[in-house]
Amino acid sequence: MNVVKFHPSLSKPGFLTLVAGLAVGALALSSLPANAASDPGVTDTEIVLGMQLPQSGPASPGYNKVDDAMRAYFDYVNSKGGVNGRMIRLEVEDDAYKAGLTVSTASKLINQKKVFAFVGSIGTQTHISVIKDINRRGIPDIFVNSGYSGFYTDPKKYPNTFGGLGTYVVEAKILGKYLKETYGDKKIGILYQTDDFGRNAVAGFATAGLKFTPKETAATFIAGTQGSLGLVSQMSQLKAAGVEVVIIAAVSSASAVAISTAAKIGYAPKKWAIISVGADATTIQGLLYAGGVPFATSAAMLTGVISASHAPAAGDSSDEFVTAFKKINDDFNKGPSKAWDNNVLQGMNAAYLTTEALFGVGKNLTRKALVSYLETKGSSLSSAALVPLGYSKATHEAYTGFWVGAYDASTVLKPVGTDRVVYTTDSGSGPVTVSTYKRPAMPVDALPKGA
Known part of the structure; x- marks a missing residue:
């Protein structure tokens, strides 16, 4: 078990404001939407994806494992031939859960790393600092690890952003x-x-x-x-x-x-x-x-x-997704701590969904094609989640429900009743009802092929 130490910030507010301002300017200067025929981050042999998350700072514990879990799943996919012959490369930047750093790291991922899409980025307030620019550029911003409903309920505002969690x-x-x-x-x-x-x-x-x-x-x-x-x-x-x-x-x-x-x-x-x-x-x-x-x-x-x-408990050894993801984590995770927990499960699941969507789009992979696919077929994507994705042209909300549990003496989340009951609702004033969704079985090779 790694010992986590909290370190005070070395950044001063005025300095961060200056850095954020300069970075925003850099983003704006290069904010030219790519043509479909020349989308960055995609070649005949590779797909480059970008991610931002706190790998350091007081908010990092737990969340700093998500990127290693995602990369482990992508490495597994690559070991099986990739997606339509393309290997997936995940470029990650640490924003320390500070909006000023999120702006500068987004600029690096876009302008230096030339990412095709952002995937699985973590943090609400940090993502607020870059979401407008990412969408203005037409860059897919998918499976965001924030449940803030304001990112997803009005696709006209953020047309390229899709949730990775049920909303708060x-x-x-x-x-x-x-x-x-x-x-x-x-x-x-x-x-x-x-x-x-x-x-x-x-x-x-x-x-x-x-x-x-x-x-x-x-x-x-x-x-x-x-x-x-x-x-x-x-x-x-x-x-x-x-x-x-x-x-x-x-x-x-x-x-x-x-x-x-x-x-x-x-x-x-x-x-x-x-x-x-x-x-x-x-x-x-x-x-x-x-x-x-x-x-x-x-x-x-x-x-x-x-x-x-929205998913099975990480400690649920009877769940086929948990079992398969744990095996992939054991075999492919090269992070400093790959101890299995809900953060690793979430990372694996986000990478699984990303792979499924990329397969679904097909060989002619463009940014516009990926966004269109998620809007029209994204609700049919399946994963470890016990509820479906809510994606459509009217909303980009992710999981539409949750089940309620309590931790037992071994810290495994167990249903509060005799049986697990999954409930569903919306981010408005709609009622809470029992979900009738039946999760599809996981493919034998743990590789989704797209809806």
């Missing part, structure tokens, strides 16, 4: 419905980061009938400050307000800090509920261990914690 609104509506029905007699509060991720989740909970009072049942913090602040004032606020069920809408490192801080101040909520992107048990346990908490103790702390998922 959809997840919060489903999770909120469960919490309201199960713990309606308890005082429910929330800790969330004050960006579009956190606000999107709060909006979903409000649609489900869960509303929070600022500075009482709603505690907030600025993303990236959780390590330095320790979230003491936030957790003390919720404790003083008598909150019995605490929801966390934040990155995994903040979830770990919140749970650890609550224990230190003697605050023991009856139940924790964490939005899925911040709920990976392996990541949280690793962070707690780095803070001196033994694994047996952290497992006990996580037992009963509620979360949701």
